[in-house]
Amino acid sequence: MSDVIAQATGLVKTYPPRDKRAAPFTAVDGIDFTLHRGEAFGFLGPNGAGKSSTMRMLACVSPPTAGTLRVLGLDPATDGRRIRARIGVVPQDDALDTELSVRENLLIYGRYFGLSTDVIDQRATGLLDFAQLSDKAAERVDALSGGMRRRLTIARSLINEPEMLLLDEPTTGLDPQARHVLWDRLFRLKQQGVTLVLTTHYMDEAEQLCDRLVVMDGGKIVAQGSPAELIAAHATREVLELRFGIGEQAAALDKLRQAVTGDRIEELPDRLLWYTAEGDAALAAAHTLGLAPVTALVRRSSLEDVFLALTGRTLVD
Amino acid sequence: MTTAAAPRGMALRFYRYCWLHYRRNWKGTIVISVANPLLFLIAIGAGLGTLVGSDVAALGGVSYLAFFAPGMLAAASMQNGMIESAFPVSYHRMPGRAYPVAVATPLEPVDVLNGHALFMAVKVVIGAAAFCTVMFAFGVATSPLAALVLPAAALTGFAFAMPVTAWAVTLPDVRPVQTLFKWVVMPLYLFSGTFFATTQLPEAAQHLVALTPLWHGVELCRTLTLGTATWAGSLTHTAYLSAMALAGYLLARRNFRRHLHP
Numbered sequence: 001m002s003d004v005i006a007q008a009t010g011l012v013k014t015y016p017p018r019d020k021r022a023a024p025f026t027a028v029d030g031i032d033f034t035l036h037r038g039e040a041f042g043f044l045g046p047n048g049a050g051k052s053s054t055m056r057m058l059a060c061v062s063p064p065t066a067g068t069l070r071v072l073g074l075d076p077a078t079d080g081r082r083i084r085a086r087i088g089v090v091p092q093d094d095a096l097d098t099e100l101s102v103r104e105n106l107l108i109y110g111r112y113f114g115l116s117t118d119v120i121d122q123r124a125t126g127l128l129d130f131a132q133l134s135d136k137a138a139e140r141v142d143a144l145s146g147g148m149r150r151r152l153t154i155a156r157s158l159i160n161e162p163e164m165l166l167l168d169e170p171t172t173g174l175d176p177q178a179r180h181v182l183w184d185r186l187f188r189l190k191q192q193g194v195t196l197v198l199t200t201h202y203m204d205e206a207e208q209l210c211d212r213l214v215v216m217d218g219g220k221i222v223a224q225g226s227p228a229e230l231i232a233a234h235a236t237r238e239v240l241e242l243r244f245g246i247g248e249q250a251a252a253l254d255k256l257r258q259a260v261t262g263d264r265i266e267e268l269p270d271r272l273l274w275y276t277a278e279g280d281a282a283l284a285a286a287h288t289l290g291l292a293p294v295t296a297l298v299r300r301s302s303l304e305d306v307f308l309a310l311t312g313r314t315l316v317d
Numbered sequence: 318m319t320t321a322a323a324p325r326g327m328a329l330r331f332y333r334y335c336w337l338h339y340r341r342n343w344k345g346t347i348v349i350s351v352a353n354p355l356l357f358l359i360a361i362g363a364g365l366g367t368l369v370g371s372d373v374a375a376l377g378g379v380s381y382l383a384f385f386a387p388g389m390l391a392a393a394s395m396q397n398g399m400i401e402s403a404f405p406v407s408y409h410r411m412p413g414r415a416y417p418v419a420v421a422t423p424l425e426p427v428d429v430l431n432g433h434a435l436f437m438a439v440k441v442v443i444g445a446a447a448f449c450t451v452m453f454a455f456g457v458a459t460s461p462l463a464a465l466v467l468p469a470a471a472l473t474g475f476a477f478a479m480p481v482t483a484w485a486v487t488l489p490d491v492r493p494v495q496t497l498f499k500w501v502v503m504p505l506y507l508f509s510g511t512f513f514a515t516t517q518l519p520e521a522a523q524h525l526v527a528l529t530p531l532w533h534g535v536e537l538c539r540t541l542t543l544g545t546a547t548w549a550g551s552l553t554h555t556a557y558l559s560a561m562a563l564a565g566y567l568l569a570r571r572n573f574r575r576h577l578h579p
Contacts, residue, residue, distance in 0.1 A: 015579070059421060061417075061420055061421050061577075061578050062578060062579055063578065080425065080578075081423045081424075081425065082423075084421065084422055084423050085422075085423040089421045091413070091417070091418075091421070093412055093413035094413060095412075095413040095414070095417060095418045097338065097415065099338070099341045099342065100337065100338070100341065104337060107337075108333075108334050108337060109418070109422070111330050111333060111334070112330050112331075112334075112419055112422035112423065112424055113422055113423060114326075114330070114423065160422075
């Protein structure tokens with residue numbers, strides 16, 4: 001199928017032990033996925049779920065331990081160079097040379113791809129415009145803000161006009177405004193036909209950007225689908241969040257679990273989550289039971305709730 | 318990950334990065350790699366050395382300056398080889414620095430190694446050439462063989478740079494590098510025949526010193542400069558240093574792949 005851009009079957013990544021007594025560490029434990037041209041695909045999961053290891057294998061900077069992987073129809077084990085020439089990578093830590101200027105960073109990176117200085121100059125002008133950094137071209141990178149650096153990293157990753165862009169935690173560490181600017185840029189790229197593959201542990205980011213996603217936990221894929229499908233399958237339309245005074249939560253939980261049938265109720269250290277179709281009705285029912293929460297919040301359920309339902313844990317621990 | 322046919326010029330792409338990066342950082346190393354050895358040459362060789370008579374048998378009938386200068390050249394070249402490898406390699410291999418960036422592009426780890434090794438070699442040659450210029454200006458070279466002292470010194474530096482490169486790419490942080498300079502570079506510097514003839518040492522120590530790579534570099538440079546080189550001696554020293562460079566390079570190839578494409 002020509003519209004498949006990457007495919008993995010039984011993909012495993014095991015790292016050798018740090019010392020002789022330790023056991024080898026399996027970061028990715030037999031996963032299957034298929035990525036299609038032009039889509040935005042997300043790997044979602046907590047730290048240590050195996051997302052970044054999967055991304056490194058896709059980026060052809062880490063050979064799979066077992067399973068098969070094809071990227072752009074090629075085998076990373078033998079065609080790493082050719083694959084890497086056609087993809088773009090946005091690492092989480094930016095990986096810019098902070099002592100060089102914005103433009104020099106693009107120049108260096110373009111040279112790695114064998115581009116001539118003329119081509120790099122020409123593309124750099126367009127990319128800096130895209131990244132809203134045109135007026136910063138001559139500045140040293142260490143003078144840029146976190147959001148600017150991330151946009152420069154994305155601009156740099158586009159210097160070879162990649163068919164697929166891999167983004168590892170693209171908005172981690174950015175303030176909300178910078179994050180929205182970035183989402184907008186990524187959305188434009190997608191409109192231009194670039195396949196986006198990203199990892200995140202933010203549910204709102206996955207909902208904003210991803211057409212399809214897989215939820216990873218402990219090196220395995222525990223669920224997959226569109227954000228809406230996952231919410232429909234593993235959560236409810238609304239969630240009622242109830243916070244109680246110190247020491248009152250356990251008693252309230254007992255009372256609710258005896259009285260409520262059908263709906264799922266999760267306990268977090270600081271609050272109860274009541275998964276229900278109608279949050280307001282649930283709150284009214286709670287008051288009828290004589291419960292007096294300190295605060296009560298009705299919200300739409302999100303991928304965060306999906307993850308909690310699937311693993312019993314919150315996403316950002 | 319390997320690819321059968323490596324396109325040409327891959328290593329040069331990283332080599333060019335090294336120069337661009339160096340243009341912003343040259344002030345940090347120019348003093349220790351070029352100025353320091355020259356100050357030593359002048360202060361110890363031409364200064365303190367005048368207190369040593371030229372009739373001292375252990376010096377082989379030459380002035381202390383003529384004895385010391387080629388030894389200092391070898392020692393300085395060793396230090397340059399290590400400075401050019403240990404610090405930059407352990408720095409660039411960290412997450413977010415130049416190595417991981419480069420190996421996410423069409424460059425393979427071996428291209429990065431080759432490009433950086435070429436840069437190290439050029440820097441070692443430049444350092445040695447600066448020293449040779451001053452050394453020759455002092456008129457210590459008494460033999461046409463002295464023309465070979467520049468490649469000899471460069472080989473000495475490179476022989477140290479390669480194993481240190483292989484080691485530095487495995488380091489999680491820069492601290493062990495400081496330990497290397499304290500416990501390996503300093504003793505070699507002082508006891509490998511740079512400042513005094515190793516025949517002054519107890520016999521057991523002489524045998525030990527003759528096993529160290531710097532001693533071979535010092536002997537090679539000194540005998541070429543003073544015209545006392547023998548075919549057997551020079552070939553032995555050259556073979557020793559070349560083997561060290563080659564073994565280090567092969568180990569570095571393996572370590573670069575393991576650590577940059579884990």
